[in-house]
Amino acid sequence: MVWFETILVALTAFTGLVWLLDRLVLAKRRAAAAGPQGPAKEPLLVDYSKAFFPILVLVLGLRSFVAEPFRIPSSSMMPTLLIGDFILVNKFAYGLRWPITNKKFLAIGEPQRGDVVVFRPPMRPREDWIKRIIGLPGDRIGYHDNRVWLNGKPLPYVVDGIYTGVGQGADASGATELTEELPGRPHRVLEHPDLPFLPQGQGEGDWVVPPGHYFVMGDNRDNSEDSRFWGFLPEANLRGKAFMVWMNFDRSADPWIDTSRIGMRIP
Missing domain, CATH: 1.10.287 (Helix Hairpins)
Incomplete structure (x- = not known):
C-alpha cells in the first residue's frame, strides 16, 4: 500500500x-x-x-x-493466517523506518527465526507480502520432499490431521496439516501432496543465507511464492513483525465474520 x-x-x-x-x-x-x-x-x-x-x-x-494494519489477500500463509484476516504489524520491532522510503534510521531489534514478517519483495517493491522467516543470515537451508532442513538437520514434523478450509480458502480442504518443529517456534503448515502448486522438484534445493538477508517461506508450502523461487529477502525490505489478528471478514464464509479469530496472536 x-x-x-x-x-x-x-x-x-x-x-x-x-x-x-x-x-x-x-x-x-x-x-x-x-x-x-x-x-x-x-x-x-x-x-x-x-x-x-x-x-x-x-x-x-x-x-x-507503532503498528500498521494489513489485510491478508492470499492463501500462502494458511493455516496460520486466512484470506480475510486483518492483522496488526509491529513497526518498531526491527527498528524505526521512514515512511515511503522504508529506510531505517534507528536500530532496535533483529528478526528471529520463525517470525511472521511483512515486507516488500525485491521483484515487486511496491507491494506488501507476508511470509515466515525460516533462515537467518549464515543459516544453511534445504527443502526436499516437503521437509525443511536447517543447518544440516531435518526439522521434525507431527501430523495433526486433514485440513478443512473455509470461505475463500475452502479449496485447501483435504490438505495434510502438520506441526513443523522449527527450533523455538513450532507452527502449523499445510501440504497438498495430490495437488502441488508447481511440478515435483521445483522449489527444492539448498541455500546459504548471506549476511543482511533472510530466507522466508509461506506456511501453505505448495501454494506460496517465496525464497525457494525468487531468492533471499534483504533486511532493508522488511516492514515489520505481524503479531495479532484484529478482524476477520470473508464474504465467502458463513458467517462472514469469524469472531473466534479476533485478538488471536500470530505464532
Whole structure:
C-alpha cells in the first residue's frame, strides 16, 4: 500500500505547511487589516488544515512507527493466517523506518527465526507480502520432499490431521496439516501432496543465507511464492513483525465474520 502511505505523507505535509503559513504570515495580515468588525474569518482551507493536521500527524506516526494494519489477500500463509484476516504489524520491532522510503534510521531489534514478517519483495517493491522467516543470515537451508532442513538437520514434523478450509480458502480442504518443529517456534503448515502448486522438484534445493538477508517461506508450502523461487529477502525490505489478528471478514464464509479469530496472536 505504498500509494496510501504516499498520500498520507503528502496530506500531512500540505496541511502542516498551510497551518504554519497561516500562523507565521496570514493570521498577522488578517489582524493588521482588521476593521470595526474585527479580524476577517479564516479561509476555509486554513480552517480545514488546522483541524486535520493533528489527526493526520497522529495517524501517520502510529502507522509508521507503532503498528500498521494489513489485510491478508492470499492463501500462502494458511493455516496460520486466512484470506480475510486483518492483522496488526509491529513497526518498531526491527527498528524505526521512514515512511515511503522504508529506510531505517534507528536500530532496535533483529528478526528471529520463525517470525511472521511483512515486507516488500525485491521483484515487486511496491507491494506488501507476508511470509515466515525460516533462515537467518549464515543459516544453511534445504527443502526436499516437503521437509525443511536447517543447518544440516531435518526439522521434525507431527501430523495433526486433514485440513478443512473455509470461505475463500475452502479449496485447501483435504490438505495434510502438520506441526513443523522449527527450533523455538513450532507452527502449523499445510501440504497438498495430490495437488502441488508447481511440478515435483521445483522449489527444492539448498541455500546459504548471506549476511543482511533472510530466507522466508509461506506456511501453505505448495501454494506460496517465496525464497525457494525468487531468492533471499534483504533486511532493508522488511516492514515489520505481524503479531495479532484484529478482524476477520470473508464474504465467502458463513458467517462472514469469524469472531473466534479476533485478538488471536500470530505464532
